[in-house]
Amino acid sequence: MSSHYEAPIRKPLVIGDKNFHDVTVDVAAPVEGRANKQWWIVFSIALAAFLWGVGCVAYTVGTGIGTWGSNKTVGWAWDITNFVWWVGIGHAGTLISAVLLLFRQKWRMAINRSAEAMTIFSVIQAAMFPVFHMGRPWLAYWVMPVPNQFGSLWVNFNSPLLWDVFAISTYLSVSLVFWWTGLLPDFAMLRDRAVTPFTKRVYSIVSFGWSGRAKDWQRFEEVSLVLAGLATPLVLSVHTIVSFDFATSVIPGWHTTILPPYFVAGAIFSGFAMVNTLLIIMRKVSNLEAYITIQHIELMNIIIMITGSIVGTAYITELFIAWYSGVEYEQYAFLNRATGPYWWSYLLMMTCNVVSPQVMWSKKIRTSIMASFIISIVVNIGMWFERFVIIVTSLHRDYLPSSWTMFQPTFVDAGFFIGTIGFFFVLFLLYSRSFPVIAQAEVKSIMKSSSEKYKKLRDQEGHNNHSHSDNH
Amino acid sequence: MSNKVIHVLYNDDDILMDAVKQTRAAHHHIEEIYTPFPVHGLDKAMGLAPTRIAICSFLYGLVGLSIATAMLRYIMIVDWPQDIGGKPSFSFIQNMPAFVPVMFEMTVFFAAHLMVITFYMRSKLWPFKEAENPDVRTTDDHFLMEVSVHGDVDQIVSFFENTGAVEVKVIEKH
Numbered sequence: 001m002s003s004h005y006e007a008p009i010r011k012p013l014v015i016g017d018k019n020f021h022d023v024t025v026d027v028a029a030p031v032e033g034r035a036n037k038q039w040w041i042v043f044s045i046a047l048a049a050f051l052w053g054v055g056c057v058a059y060t061v062g063t064g065i066g067t068w069g070s071n072k073t074v075g076w077a078w079d080i081t082n083f084v085w086w087v088g089i090g091h092a093g094t095l096i097s098a099v100l101l102l103f104r105q106k107w108r109m110a111i112n113r114s115a116e117a118m119t120i121f122s123v124i125q126a127a128m129f130p131v132f133h134m135g136r137p138w139l140a141y142w143v144m145p146v147p148n149q150f151g152s153l154w155v156n157f158n159s160p161l162l163w164d165v166f167a168i169s170t171y172l173s174v175s176l177v178f179w180w181t182g183l184l185p186d187f188a189m190l191r192d193r194a195v196t197p198f199t200k201r202v203y204s205i206v207s208f209g210w211s212g213r214a215k216d217w218q219r220f221e222e223v224s225l226v227l228a229g230l231a232t233p234l235v236l237s238v239h240t241i242v243s244f245d246f247a248t249s250v251i252p253g254w255h256t257t258i259l260p261p262y263f264v265a266g267a268i269f270s271g272f273a274m275v276n277t278l279l280i281i282m283r284k285v286s287n288l289e290a291y292i293t294i295q296h297i298e299l300m301n302i303i304i305m306i307t308g309s310i311v312g313t314a315y316i317t318e319l320f321i322a323w324y325s326g327v328e329y330e331q332y333a334f335l336n337r338a339t340g341p342y343w344w345s346y347l348l349m350m351t352c353n354v355v356s357p358q359v360m361w362s363k364k365i366r367t368s369i370m371a372s373f374i375i376s377i378v379v380n381i382g383m384w385f386e387r388f389v390i391i392v393t394s395l396h397r398d399y400l401p402s403s404w405t406m407f408q409p410t411f412v413d414a415g416f417f418i419g420t421i422g423f424f425f426v427l428f429l430l431y432s433r434s435f436p437v438i439a440q441a442e443v444k445s446i447m448k449s450s451s452e453k454y455k456k457l458r459d460q461e462g463h464n465n466h467s468h469s470d471n472h
Numbered sequence: 473m474s475n476k477v478i479h480v481l482y483n484d485d486d487i488l489m490d491a492v493k494q495t496r497a498a499h500h501h502i503e504e505i506y507t508p509f510p511v512h513g514l515d516k517a518m519g520l521a522p523t524r525i526a527i528c529s530f531l532y533g534l535v536g537l538s539i540a541t542a543m544l545r546y547i548m549i550v551d552w553p554q555d556i557g558g559k560p561s562f563s564f565i566q567n568m569p570a571f572v573p574v575m576f577e578m579t580v581f582f583a584a585h586l587m588v589i590t591f592y593m594r595s596k597l598w599p600f601k602e603a604e605n606p607d608v609r610t611t612d613d614h615f616l617m618e619v620s621v622h623g624d625v626d627q628i629v630s631f632f633e634n635t636g637a638v639e640v641k642v643i644e645k646h
Contacts, residue, residue, distance in 0.1 A: 167577055173585065209602055237580075
């Protein structure tokens with residue numbers, strides 16, 4: 001115990017009188033139990049939304065992109081808005097598992113598994129938009145630099161849309177192996193507890209024969225650390241490359257050098273908000289309140305507050321630079337955002353993204369579950385409008401007044417978006433009933449230093465010995 | 473010579489660590505230790521050599537960077553040096569800034585995936601691999617130390633019983 005000294009100021013991360021076995025039982029319970037009625041109701045709704053989305057995509061591909069509200073001036077609208085929104089949401093998962101690992105934040109242990117799942121599932125949603133916003137998606141494989149019969153006709157590596165292909169596919173695949181490698185010890189735990197031959201077989205296959213040898217753990221930790229070191233620049237680069245879709249253009253309102261860090265900050269902001277939304281529900285329905293504590297929610301709220309402030313600073317910087325530039329096109333672009341026909345979306349974005357995170361300065365609000373839940377949803381609405389504002393308001397009025405127009409989405413635009421939300425929740429709901437939603441092996445490794453039980457034991461030990469330097 | 477091993481089970485990582493130190497001091501050979509979670513410092517206490525997987529990853533990253541550079545130079549500069557939007561395609565360095573994102577992503581891609589594959593191969597992990605932990609409790613809350621037996625079995629058993637073990641079993645290995 002003496003080897004697990006921790007400053008007494010730190011609050012416990014695992015609440016209650018839990019030992020190692022209790023962690024196992026609590027994490028395995030949702031997987032080993034049966035889904036209740038509410039789960040089936042929510043799952044059915046999500047599945048219906050997903051199928052509706054499938055229908056809308058089939059209609060788009062079969063009929064043409066003209067079924068959407070995009071037009072000759074506004075060529076990108078809901079498609080890319082939703083793409084950037086989903087990619088942004090995905091970023092928090094990697095932030096929690098990689099950046100917080102590099103900073104040795106022990107509180108990440110209880111939330112990293114679900115945050116990574118959220119990453120994987122939202123990047124899958126995001127990846128749908130670049131494919132189905134194509135006029136000829138059946139030729140999507142042409143974006144790959146594959147030797148071919150056209151004299152070997154290659155792709156153009158100057159385009160940020162091609163960089164996106166590399167960024168998103170690297171991001172999805174690296175996140176997937178990071179997540180899966182971390183799952184091996186937890187799948188092994190489920191395998192060794194399995195009572196039916198079927199579950200035994202399934203968890204044997206997915207756990208890859210993990211046996212928990214000392215050498216395996218040594219390599220496992222090194223691999224996790226190096227992957228975290230690789231995933232951190234990756235996560236920054238991916239949203240940077242996404243922002244290049246706009247920043248490298250010549251459109252006033254898009255062509256700004258602040259976009260890469262500002263998009264990354266926005267991604268962390270919206271991603272953490274989504275993690276908060278999901279975990280506030282999950283800790284309740286999966287009985288994991290002892291592990292995902294109010295302290296975890298508070299710490300996530302603090303990150304939301306910090307990144308929200310960075311985003312707010314970026315908004316002000318953009319406005320200042322637009323005025324300072326002396327470029328009337330850029331000045332008009334911002335004037336149009338604030339007072340043009342889409343003023344309401346700009347106002348909504350400003351209110352949700354700049355005002356709502358600032359209330360987190362109040363401890364009363366950031367430690368309130370209900371307030372956190374509401375704000376987390378408000379943030380994601382705001383961040384959707386941020387992308388909508390950047391994309392649509394910059395396009396619908398730019399250099400030539402004769403090509404000024406408006407954008408009106410159709411039900412197919414909405415259907416596709418609803419479909420991805422449905423698909424996301426289908427995946428997340430299935431995940432929550434078949435995967436260990438808390439990295440139990442990692443939580444067990446911080447029990448001695450950070451659980452309520454051992455903290456109490458240590459306090460007693462300290463009082464009895466009247467000294468902390470008595471051993472080792 | 474009989475192929476006997478002893479399985480010593482513990483239910484606390486601190487007791488395990490002390491036991492490992494005692495076992496090493498008594499010159500018993502630790503064959504393997506199975507734990508439910510990473511016990512920090514266990515590899516050092518056992519005297520395991522450090523892993524070189526990070527070095528592998530660095531080399532894989534260099535491979536990725538080289539492949540990306542060669543591919544981009546060949547496609548954009550050598551094979552079809554076209555004018556696409558006024559971008560200079562006369563030499564690699566002239567258009568290099570536009571190649572950085574892909575060069576970066578491919579470096580990370582190779583470093584990450586080849587390292588993970590190396591880890592799976594070295595630790596012998598794959599989808600249909602049979603688990604080899606001798607006791608199912610070692611993925612829950614027990615720590616199992618496997619020690620080879622030389623000489624008097626009873627003496628060794630009593631040695632391990634004094635290290636705070638919750639269970640000591642003599643196993644005939646074949």
